[in-house]
Amino acid sequence: MRSDFFLLICITAGAVLYAAAAALGNDYVFFAGYVVLQYVVLSTAWNILGGYCGYVNFGSAAFFALGAYSTVAMHKLHPLPIPILVLVGGVVSGVVGLGMGYLTLRLRGAFFAIATLALAVVLQTLVVNWDYVGGSRGAYIVRPETLAPFGPYIRYLFTIMLMLAAGAVTVARLIERSRLGFGFATIRDDELAAEASGVPTLRLKLVATMISGALMGMAGAPFPYYIGFLQPSSAFGLDYAVNSIAMPLIGGTTSWVGPLIGAVLLGSLQQIATVTISSAVNLLIVGCLLVAFVIIAPNGIVGLVRQYIQNKPEDFVGRRKVEADAPEHAP
C-alpha cells in the first residue's frame, strides 16, 4: 500500500473517530482523547530511535517540553497559529536532538541512554531558571473558548493532535519499508557488521534522533494551549518518560503498529484510571507492566498476536550471544 493512500486511510479513520467523539456529546472525551493521541505520537517517535535503531531515549520528556516551551517563548514574542507553532517545536527539538546525537552517538548505546537522562535534567534546570518563559512559577497561556468551525477549542486541539498522530504513524511506516528502515534494522541488530557492510551508522543514527526528537517536539507544541498553565514539572513530567518507553515495548517495537496499540491501550487505561485511582498507582501499574512484558513477552502485544496466529512459540529474534563477542577485546 502506498504511503499517501495509507495517510488517507489514517485521516479517514481520524475523521470517524472525531465524529464518534462529537456524537457522545461530552467534551471530556476530547480532553482524554487528546492525551491518548499525544501518546501515539510520542511512542511512535520514541520507537523510531528505540525500536528501529535500538537506541534507548530516556529523555522523551525533554523533547516534548522543548516543543511546549518553544510555544510559550513564541507566544510572548508574537502569537502564532498552532500549526506554525507545531513546526517551530519540531524544528527546535529536531535541532537539539541532532546536537545531542552528535555529542553522544559515537559512543555505545548505553552512554547515549544515560546522556538522554542528563539532557532532560539539564534542560529542566535551564527552563526553571529562565524567567522569560515563567521559570518555576509557570506560564499562563490564554486560549480562546471556541474556534469556528470546531466549536469548543478542545476540538480544534484534538484535530491537530489527530493530524499529528496520522502523520507520525505514516512516517514510521514509510521509514520501515524504505532503505532507511533497513539501515536502522542493521544498526539495531549489529552495528559493527552494519558498518562493515557499508551502512553509514552515525549518519543514520543522527537522522533517527532528529526525526524522533522533532516528532516529540511537535507533540509538545500545542500542550500549553491544552493545559492553560504550563509548569516545568508538568512539561518534564515523569509520565512522559515512562510511557513513551512502556507503550512501544508493550505494544511491540518492530513495527509502527506496536506503539499505536501500546499508546491506545495503555493511554486509555490510564485516562480511565486517573479518574478512579490515584496517579501514583497508575504509574506503578505502568512500571509493572513494562517490566513484565520486557521479561515475558519481549516482542510485545504484536509478538503475542503473531504467536497466536502462527500457533508456535516465538523466540525473541535477538543477536545470538556468543562468548568472545566484540572484536575490541579479542586479538
Added chain:
Amino acid sequence: MSQLLEIERLGKRFGGFVALEDISLSVAAGERVGLIGPNGSGKSTLVNCICGTLRNEAGSVRFDGHRLDGSTAHQRTHRGLARTFQLPRPFASLCLLDNMRIPLLYTVAARGGGRSAPDIEARCFEVLREVGLEDKARRLPRELTQVEMRKLELARAMAAEPKLLIADESMAGLTHSEVEDIVALLKRLNEHGVTIILIEHIMRAVMSFSQRLIVLVSGRKIADGLPDQVVRDPDVERAYLGQ
C-alpha cells in the same frame, strides 16, 4: 602490478597488551594471499585495523592509492574493502535475502550503481546461489547451521562487490568437499578481478589457494613469500607448524 593494499609499520595495543607491532606488507591487485598464524597472533586485529573497525595507533594503511587513516569502516567498504567476521555477525532480524540487500543498498548504490528493485532482488538471489543458500533466502539467520552462517558471511561480503575481500576463517567446520567448494568459489571470484586475503587454519585450503603466504606470530610478521618456501622456513616451523 600496482599495490592495492599497502600497510606500513602498523601497530595496535590494548592497554598494556601489544596486539600488533611493526606490521608492513603489501598486496597487489589480483593477488591471492594467505595469512596464517596461531590463535591470538593478531590476525583478526589486523583485519579490524585494515577495515576500520579498530583504529591503529601507529603506521598507516593505504588502499587503492588512498590513505585510509581516519576514515570510518563504512567509508572503507565503499572504497572496495570487504571482510567476513571470524564469528559470524548476521543481521538477526532480517531474512537471508535482506541480509544481502544491505550491502547492495548501501555500498554498491553509494558507488553510483543505482539499480531498480527487481534488479537488486535478482542480484541478492544470485549471491546466495553462489554459496548454495538460495533455497533458504526467506529464512532467518538463527535457523541456519554454523556452517551455513559462515557461508552467509561470505555471501554478504561478496554482495558488496569488493576490490579486496578478506575472508576470516570462513571455512571452519566445513567438510572436505565443502572446503573445496569454497576454495573454488574464491578462485572464481579472483578470476573476476577480486583480490583476496584468506585467513585460515585449514592448511590444505591455504596452500592450494594462496599465491603468497604471510605468517603472523605474537603480533609480528615473521614470514612473507611463496607458500612452499614459507612452510619450510625454520622460524615458521618453530613458531607455528613445528609444535
Added chain:
Amino acid sequence: MIFSFDLLVNAVVSGILIGGFYAAVTAGVSLSFGVLDIVNIAHPAFIILGSYTAYLVNATLGVDPILTSIVLAPAFYALGAAIYQIYYVSFEKRGQESLRGLAFFFGLLFITEVSLVLYFGVDYRYVEASYIGPTWHFGFIDVPLRIVVPFLVSLLLIATLQLVLTRSFVGRAIMAVAQDQLALRLLAVDPIRIKRIAFGISIATASLAGAFLIIIQPVEPSVGREYIGRVFAICVLGGMGSLPGTAIAAMLVGIVESLTATFYGPSWAPAVSFGFLLLTLAVRPAGLLGR
C-alpha cells in the same frame, strides 16, 4: 555573586565531604556498570530504599542508621543477586541488554519509587542520631557532623571494597570477569556466579549509601532521580570501574557542585553533574584516569 574567601573555603570543604559520600553512592555503580557493564539506572532507587529501611528501623527501634544499613546489607545483597539472575536469564543471555535490559531497570526504578510513595507518602523523612545536629568549627570553617560521619564511613567502605577487589579471590575473579570470561571458565569458576556476587555487592552498598543519605539530608522518594546523572557522571569521569578514580571524581563533582550552589544558587546544582556527564562523554569518555 558575593565573593569571600570564607565562603570559598567552606564551599570547597563542604564539597570534599559531600564528595566522599558521593563516592559511596557511586561505588555500587562502579561495580555494576564499570566492571560488569550493566547499566543499572535503578541504583539510586535502591539507595532510597536503603534510606527508608534505615528510617523505619530508626523511627521504630531507635537504632543508629549506619548500624541498620550494615545489618541489612545481606538482605540487599540477596535482592541484588536475585535481580541479576532475572536480568541474566531474560536479557544478557539473549543479547538484549541494550534495549530491554535498560527498560527493565528503568521499570524497576519506577516501581521502587512509586511503591515508596504509596507506602510512605511524599513527606520528607529524616533520622535521629547523636551526630546529627552538632557542627565542628575550625576557625571560620564550619563542618557539620552529620556530613563528616558519613564521609568517614564512606571512605572506609571504599577502602574495604578496594581491598576485597584486589586481594580476595572472589574480588579478583570479579575484576577478571570483565576482561576474560573464557579464562575464568578454564579456572573452573562460573562467570555467571561471579557476576551475581558482584551485582549483589553493588546493591548491598546501596543499603549503606542510603543510610548516609538520610543522615545528610531528609529524604523523599523522588530524591533518587537527581542521583542518576550524578552517579553515572562520577563513574564515567572516574574511569569506569576504578574505585580510586571514582573517589577522586566524586570529590571533584562535589566541589564543583558546592561552589555552584554557593555562588550561583542551589537551583543550578542538578545541572552541574549532568553537565559534567555530557561534557565527559563528548570529550573524554575514558574518564580522568582513563582505562
